[in-house]
Amino acid sequence: MDYSFTPEEDAFRKEISDFLDKELPSEWFEKFRYTYWEEDDESWEITKSWNKKLGEKGYLGVGLPKEYGGLGGSHFHHVVFEEELYSRGRTPTWIEKNITVDWISPTLLEVGTEEQKEKFVKPAAKGDLVFCLGYSEPDSGSDLASMTTSAVEDGDEFIINGQKTWTTMAHRADYIWLAARTDPDAPPHKGITIFLIDMKTPGITVRPIINMLHSHSYNEVFFDNCRVPKSAIINQKNMGWYVMMVALNHERGGVNFPSHMKQLLGELVQYCKTIKRDGKYLSEDSVIRKKLAKLAVEIEVTTLLNYRTTCLQHKGKKITHEGSLAKILCNDMWTKLAQISTEILGPFVLLDRFSRRAPIHGDMARYFLNAASMGVGGGATEIQRNVVAQMGLGFKLK
Amino acid sequence: MDLEFNKEQQLLKSSVQDFLKKESPMTVVREMLSDEMGCSKKVWKKMAELGWLGIVAPDEYEGLEGNLIDLAIIMEEMGAACFTSPFFSTVISGIAVNEAGSEDQKKSILPKMVDGKLIMTLATDESEAWFGSPHISTTAAEDGDNYVINGTKLFVLNAHIADKIICLARTSDGEKPEDGLTFFIVDGKADGVTCHMLDTLANDKQNEVIFENVKVPKSSVLGEVGNAWDALEKVKQFASVAKSAESLGGLVSVLDMTAKYAKDRKQFGRPLGGFQVIAHYLADMMVDVDGSRVITYKAAWLLSKGLPAEKEVSMAKSFVSEASQRVTINGHQIHGAMGFCDEHDMHLYYRNAKTTEMQFGDSDYHLEKVAVEIGL
Numbered sequence: 166m167d168y169s170f171t172p173e174e175d176a177f178r179k180e181i182s183d184f185l186d187k188e189l190p191s192e193w194f195e196k197f198r199y200t201y202w203e204e205d206d207e208s209w210e211i212t213k214s215w216n217k218k219l220g221e222k223g224y225l226g227v228g229l230p231k232e233y234g235g236l237g238g239s240h241f242h243h244v245v246f247e248e249e250l251y252s253r254g255r256t257p258t259w260i261e262k263n264i265t266v267d268w269i270s271p272t273l274l275e276v277g278t279e280e281q282k283e284k285f286v287k288p289a290a291k292g293d294l295v296f297c298l299g300y301s302e303p304d305s306g307s308d309l310a311s312m313t314t315s316a317v318e319d320g321d322e323f324i325i326n327g328q329k330t331w332t333t334m335a336h337r338a339d340y341i342w343l344a345a346r347t348d349p350d351a352p353p354h355k356g357i358t359i360f361l362i363d364m365k366t367p368g369i370t371v372r373p374i375i376n377m378l379h380s381h382s383y384n385e386v387f388f389d390n391c392r393v394p395k396s397a398i399i400n401q402k403n404m405g406w407y408v409m410m411v412a413l414n415h416e417r418g419g420v421n422f423p424s425h426m427k428q429l430l431g432e433l434v435q436y437c438k439t440i441k442r443d444g445k446y447l448s449e450d451s452v453i454r455k456k457l458a459k460l461a462v463e464i465e466v467t468t469l470l471n472y473r474t475t476c477l478q479h480k481g482k483k484i485t486h487e488g489s490l491a492k493i494l495c496n497d498m499w500t501k502l503a504q505i506s507t508e509i510l511g512p513f514v515l516l517d518r519f520s521r522r523a524p525i526h527g528d529m530a531r532y533f534l535n536a537a538s539m540g541v542g543g544g545a546t547e548i549q550r551n552v553v554a555q556m557g558l559g560f561k562l563k
Numbered sequence: 564m565d566l567e568f569n570k571e572q573q574l575l576k577s578s579v580q581d582f583l584k585k586e587s588p589m590t591v592v593r594e595m596l597s598d599e600m601g602c603s604k605k606v607w608k609k610m611a612e613l614g615w616l617g618i619v620a621p622d623e624y625e626g627l628e629g630n631l632i633d634l635a636i637i638m639e640e641m642g643a644a645c646f647t648s649p650f651f652s653t654v655i656s657g658i659a660v661n662e663a664g665s666e667d668q669k670k671s672i673l674p675k676m677v678d679g680k681l682i683m684t685l686a687t688d689e690s691e692a693w694f695g696s697p698h699i700s701t702t703a704a705e706d707g708d709n710y711v712i713n714g715t716k717l718f719v720l721n722a723h724i725a726d727k728i729i730c731l732a733r734t735s736d737g738e739k740p741e742d743g744l745t746f747f748i749v750d751g752k753a754d755g756v757t758c759h760m761l762d763t764l765a766n767d768k769q770n771e772v773i774f775e776n777v778k779v780p781k782s783s784v785l786g787e788v789g790n791a792w793d794a795l796e797k798v799k800q801f802a803s804v805a806k807s808a809e810s811l812g813g814l815v816s817v818l819d820m821t822a823k824y825a826k827d828r829k830q831f832g833r834p835l836g837g838f839q840v841i842a843h844y845l846a847d848m849m850v851d852v853d854g855s856r857v858i859t860y861k862a863a864w865l866l867s868k869g870l871p872a873e874k875e876v877s878m879a880k881s882f883v884s885e886a887s888q889r890v891t892i893n894g895h896q897i898h899g900a901m902g903f904c905d906e907h908d909m910h911l912y913y914r915n916a917k918t919t920e921m922q923f924g925d926s927d928y929h930l931e932k933v934a935v936e937i938g939l
């Protein structure tokens with residue numbers, strides 16, 4: 166057993182840390198101060214050019230092989246990079262990177278054709294391509310296998326009809342990673358196929374959904390007789406469920422959230438040491454001290470649970486429920502962190518970004534709003550609990 | 564014992580419900596988020612005509628001479644409808660005037676307030692003193708026939724449109740921070756008063772108010788010089804119960820809308836409520852709602868009878884504050900991605916619940932008071 170990073174990994178951490186100190190665009194923090202599910206046209210420009218910069222250094226795809234534009238690093242190098250990046254809070258790099266480089270690209274490397282790897286993974290790792298995830302539909306959220314968007318074979322093409330929803334970044338993406346039904350007669354899991362489709366294909370319409378932070382981050386995507394070549398299929402026809410499971414396994418290993426929580430906890434600690442109430446620093450209040458200490462304990466445990474998943478991945482072992490288990494605690498921690506920050510800031514937490522008197526740049530008001538989504542996106546917490554109960558404990562749930 | 568509303572209370576409740584359904588449906592609530600008053604002048608006038616602004620004012624000042632239960636009923640329905648207006652800040656200021664004011668002050672202020680012609684607010688909190696703390700640094704110095712007020716107040720509701728701001732200031736230093744505090748009735752448009760609207764989670768018109776050499780005559784002192792603390796504690800009790808009731812109303816709506824959604828929305832071939840975990844969330848939400856109701860109205864009832872209510876008021880505000888966190892986050896959870904949309908109403912309740920939680924003391928603040936009340 167060894168809970169430490171290797172000297173080489175530590176050196177890599179230092180390299181990333183120095184790079185970020187020097188290169189992170191300062192205007193980002195001054196001008197936008199965005200949290201989750203927020204961005205706009207102007208910030209997107211910065212995101213794109215910053216991701217390209219990361220791509221040039223190979224940092225965007227730390228864990229991807231060098232021949233595909235990555236750094237050829239291990240799972241732990243990836244952890245180190247994500248931790249360093251998210252220890253700076255919400256930087257210009259965000260979920261577009263996770264979707265494109267951390268989730269879809271490794272899946273392509275596992276299950277895609279040589280041609281697809283060449284065409285997509287390298288530009289993705291360079292920051293030249295962005296993908297979005299087309300899974301959820303209005304009537305198929307947690308019950309993804311019930312999806313009805315159809316893809317019907319027609320000569321060398323498939324004709325796609327239907328609707329996806331909650332599609333984050335569809336309005337920015339170059340390609341959509343689309344799950345569609347190709348065999349309506351097969352059992353639900355067995356008739357789905359994944360396609361990677363150019364968003365400029367005729368027949369695709371993107372309609373914005375404004376979220377509760379008043380931002381445009383997710384969308385509805387409509388397919389109206391949209392014709393795509395057979396070469397857009399990932400892996401094989403009707404193998405979509407398997408491909409999605411491969412991609413989901415990459416999605417559930419993230420260390421970015423615990424690292425970001427640590428950063429926010431640090432902000433709160435700093436705040437409590439500088440703000441007085443009733444003549445005493447908040448940091449002297451025993452109730453507040455315990456709340457912050459408890460957060461620190463639970464964030465550490467969350468981090469370690471994610472390390473455990475990484476270890477298994479690193480050793481090439483099969484992951485069953487471990488990613489979901491870590492995600493349960495992680496989701497709950499976000500909500501807890503958000504609530505506790507409100508209890509500590511008191512009425513000041515009501516002050517939004519850029520308001521007079523806003524504490525910690527008004528970030529906490531925004532994270533409090535973000536928290537309403539944290540138990541939902543990427544598979545709701547209840548579904549993760551079902552996974553743990555079934556895969557981890559062997560229960561059969563009806 | 565009877566924990567249910569009597570006929571008149573039931574009537575008041577349904578008339579407030581009907582009024583708000585008609586005058587302030589959610590579409591109007593949303594339009595009014597950017598309004599400087601938070602509700603239309605027309606609605607304000609109608610509320611005055613119905614007598615609500617005088618709900619707890621004595622008959623001799625043209626009030627309805629109702630009690631805290633009546634006020635709680637109105638606040639609950641306002642919370643249920645996400646209705647914002649200067650109602651609360653005005654009525655609570657009226658209570659301060661009625662509790663501490665001279666006959667002249669009551670005569671000149673209360674009938675006008677009842678008539679809807681006077682918007683009022685309390686200015687107590689500061690940057691290092693909130694939830695009605697006595698550690699006030701705003702000062703009022705005697706100057707001949709006047710006092711001169713200097714300092715900065717925070718989270719002052721509706722100050723930007725207030726005709727009267729009841730400002731808590733220090734007139735002398737005593738042994739305890741509670742000593743030497745005085746209330747002043749300050750004209751909202753007085754020279755030296757500057758309001759800056761704060762940008763808040765629920766768009767609820769909170770202000771930073773700067774008092775810079777604001778000269779007020781001695782006749783504007785509300786209550787006794789140096790003795791505002793007891794009156795403030797009293798007013799805070801009324802305010803805490805009113806805010807608890809407002810929160811309760813919000814929770815009732817969240818439970819309603821979420822239970823309905825869990826019946827309509829199907830996944831895996833059954834309604835969400837058919838999954839035991841979701842059904843249990845909803846059952847817990849109902850426990851929170853009913854628990855909030857019985858403790859809030861117990862506090863209101865004690866106050867309505869003029870009985871000691873310190874303990875129950877703080878129990879109510881504490882319980883409701885924590886229930887608010889649980890109920891609103893579960894409401895979001897059960898709505899899935901749908902609840903994260905701007906056009907869905909869930910987030911309006913989430914924002915309002917946090918806002919009322921942070922007014923007149925959150926759970927931690929009130930638990931400390933309960934600790935004292937149980938002999939610790």
Ligand SMILES: Cc1cc2nc3c(=O)[nH]c(=O)nc-3n(C[C@H](O)[C@H](O)[C@H](O)COP(=O)(O)OP(=O)(O)OC[C@H]3O[C@@H](n4cnc5c(N)ncnc54)[C@H](O)[C@@H]3O)c2cc1C
Nearest residue numbers: 298300301306307331332333542543545547838896899900
């Ligand atoms: C901010 C955000 C971004 C998103 N981005 C994307 C994206 O880019 N692409 C994409 O495809 N999707 C995206 N989603 C959608 C997300 O994947 C779904 O919201 C999620 O899968 C849940 O589906 P739902 O919202 O339809 O909720 P539902 O499935 O309707 O669930 C509602 C509630 O019921 C519970 N529930 C459902 N089934 C069960 C069960 N069997 N047992 C117990 N409880 C159950 C859920 O846990 C939840 O609490 C995003 C969502 C959010 C909030």
